[in-house]
Amino acid sequence: EFLIISSAIPILAFIIFEVLASIRNGLEKLSSYELSIEPMSGACLQFRISYYMFALVFVVFDVETVFLYPWAMSFNVLGVPIFIKAFIFVSILIVGSVYAWKKRGLEWS
Amino acid sequence: MILSVLSSPALVSGLMVARAKNPVHSVLFPILVFRDTSSLLLLLGLDFSAMIFPVVHIGAIAVSFLFVVMMFYIQIAEIHEEVLRYLPVSGIIGLIFWWEMFFILDNETIPLLPTQRNTTSLRYTVYAVKVRSWTNLETLGNLLYTYYSVWFLVPSTIFKALSWGVSLLK
Numbered sequence: 005e006f007l008i009i010s011s012a013i014p015i016l017a018f019i020i021f022e023v024l025a026s027i028r029n030g031l032e033k034l035s036s037y038e039l040s041i042e043p044m045s046g047a048c049l050q051f052r053i054s055y056y057m058f059a060l061v062f063v064v065f066d067v068e069t070v071f072l073y074p075w076a077m078s079f080n081v082l083g084v085p086i087f088i089k090a091f092i093f094v095s096i097l098i099v100g101s102v103y104a105w106k107k108r109g110l111e112w113s
Numbered sequence: 114m115i116l117s118v119l120s121s122p123a124l125v126s127g128l129m130v131a132r133a134k135n136p137v138h139s140v141l142f143p144i145l146v147f148r149d150t151s152s153l154l155l156l157l158g159l160d161f162s163a164m165i166f167p168v169v170h171i172g173a174i175a176v177s178f179l180f181v182v183m184m185f186y187i188q189i190a191e192i193h194e195e196v197l198r199y200l201p202v203s204g205i206i207g208l209i210f211w212w213e214m215f216f217i218l219d220n221e222t223i224p225l226l227p228t229q230r231n232t233t234s235l236r237y238t239v240y241a242v243k244v245r246s247w248t249n250l251e252t253l254g255n256l257l258y259t260y261y262s263v264w265f266l267v268p269s270t271i272f273k274a275l276s277w278g279v280s281l282l283k
Contacts (some may be wrong), residue, residue: 010117010120010121013117013118013121014122014125051183051184053184053282057282059180060177060279061276062173062176063174064275068269070168074161074250075257075258076254077250077251077254078250078251078254078258079254082254082259086259089262089265089266092266093266093269096266096270096272100274100275100276100277101276104280109279110279
């Protein structure tokens with residue numbers, strides 16, 4: 005039963021996609037849009053690497069926050085040694101962030 | 114039924130990661146996988162893990178992958194010229210992984226193959242848990258920072274190295 009249903013659902017999804025939103029691409033539809041004039045180049049432009057670096061820093065602090073949520077929930081039963089371990093955890097991350105900051109890794113220009 | 118509805122799109126989306134022509138689509142399909150996996154975790158009662166999947170995996174990791182893909186100027190036509198060339202190696206790796214799943218997972222606990230339903234099997238209920246049960250988050254907190262405290266500190270060093278990598282990239 006599981007195999008039948010799990011096989012039918014993706015097949016159904018693809019059939020619905022083909023019926024309702026079938027793609028008929030022509031040369032004009034595939035070209036990039038440049039305000040009704042002839043397109044001079046492709047649509048893909050390489051963007052600044054600063055965006056990616058900020059995304060990486062966000063990953064670091066996001067996962068750090070995820071690690072701190074269970075600690076916050078169990079804070080009252082864990083005690084001082086666990087508080088010190090969490091402090092060490094956060095301080096290691098802060099050291100890395102300060103290093104990136106001092107090396108001007110987070111500057112926009 | 115719900116298990117089938119959630120798991121089959123996850124499997125198909127995982128397959129489409131490799132089969133999608135556009136590399137941006139290849140990064141968007143894992144978002145569907147994470148979404149379906151998060152729903153499956155909700156069904157299992159792991160509420161914290163289910164909430165963390167969209168936040169970390171989709172919001173941070175998939176976005177990082179998207180940035181990497183968008184930074185490269187990949188010609189779509191080049192990717193699908195010799196796709197079948199990778200089929201033998203990828204097929205062998207896929208079969209090994211498939212075999213490992215059947216080897217490791219116990220068929221009685223998690224039935225992978227169709228078995229006759231045993232209606233007379235005894236189930237042992239832990240009634241002590243029903244009196245006052247910890248939430249998923251509290252359980253994680255009580256274990257992660259005590260018995261697995263070393264594994265809790267190791268990711269901080271990895272993330273520190275990632276911060277160093279950010280400054281090196283600049």
